[in-house]
Amino acid sequence: MATVPDRPLGAGWRRPGFRSPTVWEGPLPKGRQIGTLTGMTIYSHHAGDPGLDYDVVVVGAGLSGLYAVHKLRGQGLRVHGYESAEGVGGTWYHNRYPGARCDVESIDYSYSFDEELQQEWTWSERFATQAEILAYLEHVADRFDLKSAYDFLTRVNTTVFDDERGAWTVTTDTGATASCRFLIMATGVLSATNKPDIDGRDLFAGETYHTGEWPHEAVVFAGKRVGVIGTGSSGMQSIPVIAETAEHLVVFQRSPNYSVPAGNRPLSDEFIAEVKANYAERRRLSRESGGGTPNAPYPKSALEVDAAERKRVYDEWWNRGGYLFAKAFPDQTTNIEANDTAREYVEARIREIVRDPAVADMLIPTDHPIGTKRIVTDSGYFETFNRDNVTLVNLRETPIEQIEPTGVRTSAQSFELDMLIFATGFDAMTGSLSRIDVRGRRGRALREEWAAGPRTYLGLAVHGFPNMFIVTGPGSPSVLANMVLGAEQHVDWVADAINYVAEHNATTIEAETDAVDSWVAECSAKASNTLFPSANSWYMGANIEGKPRVFMPYIGGFGAYGNICAEVAEAGYKGFEIS
Numbered sequence: 274m275a276t277v278p279d280r281p282l283g284a285g286w287r288r289p290g291f292r293s294p295t296v297w298e299g300p301l302p303k304g305r306q307i308g309t310l311t312g313m314t315i316y317s318h319h320a321g322d323p324g325l326d327y328d329v330v331v332v333g334a335g336l337s338g339l340y341a342v343h344k345l346r347g348q349g350l351r352v353h354g355y356e357s358a359e360g361v362g363g364t365w366y367h368n369r370y371p372g373a374r375c376d377v378e379s380i381d382y383s384y385s386f387d388e389e390l391q392q393e394w395t396w397s398e399r400f401a402t403q404a405e406i407l408a409y410l411e412h413v414a415d416r417f418d419l420k421s422a423y424d425f426l427t428r429v430n431t432t433v434f435d436d437e438r439g440a441w442t443v444t445t446d447t448g449a450t451a452s453c454r455f456l457i458m459a460t461g462v463l464s465a466t467n468k469p470d471i472d473g474r475d476l477f478a479g480e481t482y483h484t485g486e487w488p489h490e491a492v493v494f495a496g497k498r499v500g501v502i503g504t505g506s507s508g509m510q511s512i513p514v515i516a517e518t519a520e521h522l523v524v525f526q527r528s529p530n531y532s533v534p535a536g537n538r539p540l541s542d543e544f545i546a547e548v549k550a551n552y553a554e555r556r557r558l559s560r561e562s563g564g565g566t567p568n569a570p571y572p573k574s575a576l577e578v579d580a581a582e583r584k585r586v587y588d589e590w591w592n593r594g595g596y597l598f599a600k601a602f603p604d605q606t607t608n609i610e611a612n613d614t615a616r617e618y619v620e621a622r623i624r625e626i627v628r629d630p631a632v633a634d635m636l637i638p639t640d641h642p643i644g645t646k647r648i649v650t651d652s653g654y655f656e657t658f659n660r661d662n663v664t665l666v667n668l669r670e671t672p673i674e675q676i677e678p679t680g681v682r683t684s685a686q687s688f689e690l691d692m693l694i695f696a697t698g699f700d701a702m703t704g705s706l707s708r709i710d711v712r713g714r715r716g717r718a719l720r721e722e723w724a725a726g727p728r729t730y731l732g733l734a735v736h737g738f739p740n741m742f743i744v745t746g747p748g749s750p751s752v753l754a755n756m757v758l759g760a761e762q763h764v765d766w767v768a769d770a771i772n773y774v775a776e777h778n779a780t781t782i783e784a785e786t787d788a789v790d791s792w793v794a795e796c797s798a799k800a801s802n803t804l805f806p807s808a809n810s811w812y813m814g815a816n817i818e819g820k821p822r823v824f825m826p827y828i829g830g831f832g833a834y835g836n837i838c839a840e841v842a843e844a845g846y847k848g849f850e851i852s
């Protein structure tokens with residue numbers, strides 16, 4: 274005799290009106306097996322379209338996809354996932370370059386949906402390493418039996434909507450195909466790597482790596498002449514670690530970036546106990562906050578306080594560490610004069626650290642207001658340029674002319690190298706979607722729909738692409754907020770929307786064109802009230818040649834955005850057509 278558990282698999286398991294499972298005393302039911310929980314087999318009783326392979330297909334097994342599988346299975350839906358990598362983790366699976374860490378504190382960059390999970394997992398450091406985050410995601414996947422939902426090493430090539438059937442068909446590079454009612458694109462925002470087309474790029478005969486596609490095998494720098502192209506977060510995190518053992522390191526910098534030391538440290542037992550005792554309140558504050566963590570700026574404007582008070586605040590935020598420095602004062606990224614005070618403070622700190630004033634000059638950005646590109650959270654970055662085995666090359670003065678079999682030739686000299694590392698970033702926010710051939714109503718391609726920049730309603734849905742949801746995509750706070758809580762908020766919203774469709778015996782939910790127009794205008798208005806559009810950042814798509822210049826995330830705040838989504842749902846999914 275087998276039983277189906279009568280306790281929730283997750284919030285929403287027993288939503289009114291939905292076909293939730295009950296305790297079975299008799300022989301195994303005839304539903305489709307959807308997983309196991311504490312040794313019991315779970316069967317779906319969702320009366321979806323039996324002609325479809327699945328109720329939901331989830332693309333991606335990063336932190337968004339994993340939660341989507343868990344949540345929707347918990348609603349009794351038949352869920353299947355595809356993941357191009359061999360394992361779970363998404364960006365944390367691939368970005369295993371030396372020094373890779375998250376710049377959001379580990380105690381916040383973790384799931385909140387399950388209290389037991391939250392209590393049983395203990396982070397060892399304030400800013401977790403990639404390895405620890407991946408171990409955490411592995412733990413989550415095992416704990417909730419999520420891997421069983423996935424085909425790994427399977428890349429989704431096309432997704433096509435069938436107007437007649439109100440369903441999607443997904444095809445993959447292994448030849449596997451699947452039909453489903455709902456499609457969840459949990460494809461990640463920093464997943465599609467950018468390897469710039471530098472002359473001779475593929476001619477280099479030594480070892481070549483991209484930080485975003487780092488191999489699983491150990492990479493040895495000792496005794497080697499290493500070149501790194503790119504000084505964004507990935508470059509600035511890996512450079513100090515590489516410099517420790519490389520014979521010589523050449524850093525090819527096109528644009529300098531602002532960085533603030535992480536102030537990383539091990540977490541004490543007392544601190545962890547206090548966090549765990551107050552997690553609920555911490556999460557509540559995070560959900561209401563601007564950035565998805567329980568941090569708020571100083572309560573006064575940078576221009577309202579005198580120089581001594583301003584310095585005290587900047588000292589405090591500098592010592593806190595990391596990108597939050599951009600939010601020390603509330604007007605720092607909206608008012609250029611306020612921004613200048615932060616910029617001058619950081620410039621002075623860089624000059625204190627870097628011994629050679631000419632090198633310090635090269636390391637200080639001059640092309641964007643501080644904080645309008647993500648401030649890097651580093652561990653010893655500027656100090657690295659005091660080492661004898663490190664050379665900084667300013668590509669603005671001496672651009673790369675050619676990559677050659679033996680190294681890199683700039684307009685000034687040739688650098689002989691044994692290893693070349695591309696820390697050149699991503700086709701962010703839209704790249705992972707545009708690399709899939711997504712076809713909506715009447716065969717319309719998402720690439721065409723977004724030719725002038727991404728157009729979504731709430732970052733979640735696209736007109737003409739019914740039943741397709743994007744998690745943490747363009748038009749949502751996404752990378753401007755805590756991605757884990759962002760993913761939970763999105764997936765919970767989508768799960769409720771799917772319930773709503775089922776409860777109303779409907780087949781499709783689709784963003785209305787007017788709703789998309791107004792949301793795009795709202796996102797643009799919010800961005801234009803800030804200094805962000807003035808930077809050539811990946812937020813703007815400016816790092817990819819030919820990409821439309823549009824500020825992609827929603828910058829109205831995480832809490833405010835959550836409220837808007839909730840109001841839309843409460844108003845019967847205002848702006849969506851349900852049919």
Ligand code: N01
Pocket residue numbers: 374375376377463469470471484502503504505506507508510525526527528647650668696697698699752811816
């Ligand atoms: O990528 P980037 P990233 N020739 O785009 C340079 C998150 N992240 O992987 O600025 C020469 O920021 C480019 O130069 P320029 C985080 O949100 C987080 O470092 O275009 N150089 C730039 O210096 C971050 O913002 C963490 O002039 C070229 C670099 O390559 C985001 O991911 C860690 C070039 C790319 O920097 C992306 O970071 C890592 C060319 N042709 C990443 N093309 C943490 O949590 C590009 N570059 C801490």
